[in-house]
Amino acid sequence: MKELLEKYIQDRCTPEELKKVLPYIDTPLGRKELEELLMADWEDFAPEKAEDGVAAEWQDRLTKQGGKKPGKLAMLRQSWIGYAAAVILVTSFGFYFLNREKRSKVEVQQVAMIEKFNPSGKRTILTLSDSSVVYLGAESRIRYPERFVGTKREISLEGEAFFEISHNPEKPFIVQTGKVQTQVLGTSFKIEAFKGQLLTVSVATGRVSVGRKENSTLTSLAMLTPGKMVSWNPSDNSTETSAIPIEEVRNLKNGTLAFTDARLDKIARDLGRWYNIKIVITNPKLTAYQLSITINGKASINGALDAITAATGLKYKISKDQIIIGQR
Template structure:
């Protein structure tokens, strides 16, 4: 029998997953030297791959004794007469089931349950409102994704964002609310703010109410470097490529308006405006002259209006015109085709 099959059969046996026929086969084979060698190798592999905190000898021996009496000895007697093999069997199951049992015995605490994770993904042209387990509200933008637990645990409230969203966080001083956006963390206790965190783009955090702290990874997963502590009317911009940040002022009402579908552009290039509109309306916008992309505008439009009306406003402001319908539009200079 091939070594891989031997190994698989041994693992199934230790997990009590063998069929009746496989159980007879294992009991017969374990009396043979090559199967004892296969067991030795399996134990060595598991020990080599596993690391854990030191456990007091008394606790380890006591738990191992009780575990063998309950799970191992009834199954192997009188099959294995070697005391070492009995201990090895207990050791294999102990490794497979996890050494975390020892830690819980020492600390007197229970291992926290694994929380089910939920994910909301908006395609282009779609926005949504999400109520989190703590009653916080998230207005998730188009082409954006929010990942959050089905239920928050006893520690901090943590979610992950890719894209843009406006947060209205329920106040809870004992449980900070943390948003992970790539290498940046935004931490609050209870406030409202907006995050733009699209991959490859400059990330921004804009505060409408309360106080927000923004940090970034400092190269070590356990260390953070502060980017800013923001109050209402402030925005921090973080450039991941250049590794630079800056803080500036922003209109508070414009931050709040975003959740209602209002798009505010302040001295924004038409290239950036077009990219935002493409997400909001699920369309493709092109230019007949690349120089048009560098035109800058300051205006506010509502994404609930037809795109043609929005493009009318933009073109009237910049003395341009547009053509197209459906999912494709082209912005042109006057006289262009």
């Protein structure tokens, strides 16, 4: 322990060493050993090592003590003053490191949060600090830390995104979407969580756990494997699990819009969001049309509309800033 105490006196302790030495010098034996080492240093302390500023400060403190002139105590050699200042500095240094370490435990949780929002018609690709990749859809918002700390990787999402999560069995990746929590260790999956609509989670690779959080209780909704999707209805808390083509799960990454037995109103909403245009269906009964169709999202919207109307026997027209779909 003597070597560690010498390093402490010389201000050369690492934070880990300070964890050992500071509790030790709080013990009677530790204080005694420290004093012996300091006294040995004092005997070798040269008078010229005490800086004028330090000496003057101590003289001033001694003079002001009790509001009267100092006696013999004030006449101690400057070497003693330099030693006393050194003891105070060393002790303060130790406490500084201890407090700094305590602060660091708090500061490690104070990580900057980043928020990204895509307006209608825009999509972006984000790389997180753990090398996970997020393909964020239009009219979607994501909030995530600048770097992941602690025992989990947690973000929040409003809207839709496709995730390719780097594998880390010691730090699960969690996506919060309102009351629904999606947790993975390393996989690829898609979430759709638009306000007022069904929330869906679908999987391309790996395993995904989906649960509903109510207060502090998490209730499992589904454990998904590739090609599976869970839909949760927020209005009645109902859940349905179904199959889904894996290429449809990857549509945000591939730049396509793939639909399997999808209602026309769902297709219209997704197209409007993708191309930043309002699509109106004139007759509510037409919204129940179901289609299976794959659209090249990199082409113009006209090609998508031509394919839809050809399959349904409907027609469309472009009027100013909106598209109207109706019967022929």
